Amino acid sequence: MEPRDIEGDLTEILIEEDEIRAKLAELSRRIEADYADKDVLLVGVLKGAVMVMADLARELQIPITMDWMAVSSYGSGTESSGVVRILKDLDTDLTGRHVLIVEDIIDSGLTLSWLMANLNSRGPESIEICALLRKPEAARVDIDVKYFGFDIPNKFVVGYGLDYNEKYRNLRSVGILAPHVYS
Numbered sequence: 001m002e003p004r005d006i007e008g009d010l011t012e013i014l015i016e017e018d019e020i021r022a023k024l025a026e027l028s029r030r031i032e033a034d035y036a037d038k039d040v041l042l043v044g045v046l047k048g049a050v051m052v053m054a055d056l057a058r059e060l061q062i063p064i065t066m067d068w069m070a071v072s073s074y075g076s077g078t079e080s081s082g083v084v085r086i087l088k089d090l091d092t093d094l095t096g097r098h099v100l101i102v103e104d105i106i107d108s109g110l111t112l113s114w115l116m117a118n119l120n121s122r123g124p125e126s127i128e129i130c131a132l133l134r135k136p137e138a139a140r141v142d143i144d145v146k147y148f149g150f151d152i153p154n155k156f157v158v159g160y161g162l163d164y165n166e167k168y169r170n171l172r173s174v175g176i177l178a179p180h181v182y183s
């Protein structure tokens with residue numbers, strides 16, 4: 001759906017659909033070059049990364065494999081709890097694999113730093129991160145993100161996979177949620 005389909009629920013559109021597409025193309029060219037002679041396993045973090053994963057994977061002009069993990073760091077609200085739980089683990093053995101974690105957004109960074117440590121303990125050959133969005137002002141841990149799309153302000157955003165109470169994931173762009181929706 002488009003912002004006009006949820007009239008009034010956004011205060012601002014931050015990133016348009018075509019900007020996302022252009023950025024994923026740019027990142028894909030770098031990833032193709034970096035993994036030219038390696039088998040890369042894309043690990044998507046459910047559910048937010050579904051759109052990034054689908055578009056990035058199709059944009060990539062090299063063979064890849066995909067697997068998925070579901071972790072919870074947020075309840076139904078808008079604040080990071082710092083507590084991470086695995087809701088669905090990978091099906092793939094990571095021993096000797098080149099892993100590229102695909103994420104929608106890095107907020108405090110707590111989820112990803114926990115995930116990196118967890119996946120690192122499984123004996124992969126390499127692990128890197130690709131995240132579409134990053135909130136620099138919200139960072140609570142330092143994370144080395146090799147491929148990232150856009151830095152955004154420290155506001156709660158929805159769209160392109162990102163939800164509020166499971167809504168707005170199918171919005172094609174990324175926008176700032178109007179406070180009246182959650183207050």
Ligand code: XMP
Binds near residue numbers: 073107109155162
């Ligand atoms: P942390 O703080 O651990 O959070 O880096 C990462 C996860 O929290 C979710 N998240 C958001 N979801 N709008 C959302 O819809 C946001 O602005 C937002 N900020 C963080 C997201 O699932 C991410 O993987």
Ligand code: MG
Binds near residue numbers: 046
């Ligand atoms: Mg997520």
